[in-house]
Structures are given as C-alpha cells and as structure tokens.
Amino acid sequence: MNDLPQTRLAVTPLRFDPAFEQIPDDEAHTSKELADTLRSIMETTFNDSGHANRSVHAKAHGLLRGQVTVLDNLPAELRQGAFSKPATMPVFLRFSTNPGDILDDKVSTPRGQAIKIVGVDGPRLPGSEGDVTQDFVMQNAKAFTSATPKAFLATLKLLAKTTDKAPGLKKALSAVLRGVESTIESMGGESGTLKSLGGHPQTHILGESFSTVVPILYGPYYAKLAMVPVSASLTALTGLHVDFADNPDGLRAAVTEYFIQHSGSWELRIQLATDIEKMPIEDASVQWSEELSPYVTVARIDVDAQPAWDDEKVRAIDDAMAFSPWHGLQAHRPLGGVMRVRKPSYEMSSDFRASHNGCPIREPR
C-alpha cells in the first residue's frame, strides 16, 4: 500500500477513434522543414561551442534519479500502459529551459521537464521496440503556443534566426519582456511568444507544474499528463522569485542548493478527454477544461537528496540520453499533428548529438 489518496473517476472518458486524427496533405513537408530548421540551430551552436546540444531545451538545470510509484487503488479506466499495475520503477528527470542556445538564466524562458520511467511492459511504439522505457516530455504550460506544426514552424524560423545572436542583447530584452509579460498577465492575458523570447517570470523551476501540453493515448482513451509538485518543500517554491545575482547558471544553482538538503515529491496526474470538440487532438493550442475533466493522480515520483548537477550525470543523462514522446508504449501513443512531427525531429536531434559528441545515446534498462 502507499499513502496516496484514493482516486475516483468523476467523468466518463471518451474512447479514442482513429478518425480524431486528421493528417494534412503537406504535413510531411512541414515536418521536414521543422527538422531542417532545428538541425540548423544545432549546427550553429555546435560550431560555436564544439559540443552538440539539443536543438531546443539545450540547457539543463537539474538531472535527477528517483523512483515512480504507481498507485495501487486506481479505477479500471486509469490502469493503462505504464500505470496498468501497482509498481515502483526507477525514473530519470531532466529540467530545462526551451532555447537552443545555452543562455544566461536572466534570459528567462519557459521551462521543460522530461522524465524517463524504466521497466514498463507492453507493446512498443515504432522506433522504440526492444526498450523498456516510457518517456513523458513536458512544459510548464497546459496548451502549446501553436495550434499546428505549420504555425509552430513559422515561430521556430523566427527563433532560429536569433540563435547565437548577441546574448547581452537577449538579456536586456528579457528584462524588458518580463515587465511587459507581467503587465499583460495583470490584465488577465498571457503571451507565449514574449515568454519564449525571455519574458517568463524569473521563478524557481522546482516550484513549477508541467504537462504534456498535447495529447497521448491512454489505453482506449486519450489524455494529457501533468507532473505537479506536492511535497511542502517544493510547493513553497511555486511562484517564488529567485535572485540569480551574477550567476549565469542561477537556475542550476537553485536546483543544486535545494537537492543538497531536501528530497522532493511530485504527482503524475491524468486528464482524460471527454469531448472531442472541447478537447481536440489536432489543435494543440486548446487548454482542456479542468471543470469538464479534472486531473487525477495515478502515480507519485519521489526524489531523494542528491547532487543535481555533476560530471557523471551530465555524461549519463544530459549527453547519453534522449527523451522523446515517441519512446514508450503503444498505450501512450502521441496524438495529433504536433506530436506526429516531433518523431523525426527528436530522432534527428539525438542522432546529431550522438554522432557529433562521440557519445552513444542508449535507452537505460
């Protein structure tokens, strides 16, 4: 038994129907352009630094080992895929921010979080056969900034042009944008583009909640997955402004300082879709109503105190691992255009890193 609260399903989940996915004729072309643009970012940063970084989410702020415990009292609808039976499995966590350059943390941008669960059973996704991992790749948001791959390509092309350009200018721009963003937020709005350019509030990354933003299969249903801090020492950090002083790696320092002394716990929560119109698959920009379908807890992640950043972890997790929504079980197949085009881009990015860093990337067993 574990001490997590009993979960009860208050909604009737909608069964996934293949007709919910609609592939535009030009998707393959968009997908190739996305991968080419991301590769150009990697080439630029590789030429500068001699190290192949991820084409986006290049900078990691914490690399952690922990364990995930699947609740043993789940209703049948929630017992799917990686969560189909009570179990405790090893998990790796990588916290990041979204640019493809390694910037001063004062250029404050949206945050990413990727987890890799080791030891799941079941039929595997294409390209992921023979492995035993399940990745969930998340952002601290509940919907994607762009509705479609094509819309995202337009934004990415703009961001790609800023790769490598005048880091000092980005820092100054970020400070201005944070002010503009907080004005927009005080008026009840939010701008994904401003946040991506450095307008994200300078908060502690460990206080953030993350979600897959876009849907995945959940057995016969479809859903979004979230990771939410629940231990008191983590929730105390939510929304907390962190003063980085002059440290360009202020977020990493904050994560390291926390995990020297503290452990941390998060819950993994599932939001099952109940309505294809209100919870669409092909429009990634729609935030699904939590009134119509609240997130329910399916598992807990526990991380003990540990060094959150050291050479061994940089080699083993940052360089020798790739996190992708396409590493995992068919029961959690990524859904919708944004998810479909991620597959070749993530493969391109991890292949580039493996070949240019002379560091094979393998799934842990």
Ligand code: HEM
């Ligand atoms: C068209 C849409 C997208 C494309 C083309 C794309 C592409 C990529 C690529 C190429 C990487 C680097 C992978 C590697 O080298 O291992 C990456 C990493 C990442 N992406 Fe995406 N992405 C997209 C959408 C998203 C969305 C919707 C999310 C959040 C839910 C997300 C979150 C992340 C995170 C957190 C990482 C870092 C993973 C890690 O820690 O290794 N991306 N993305």
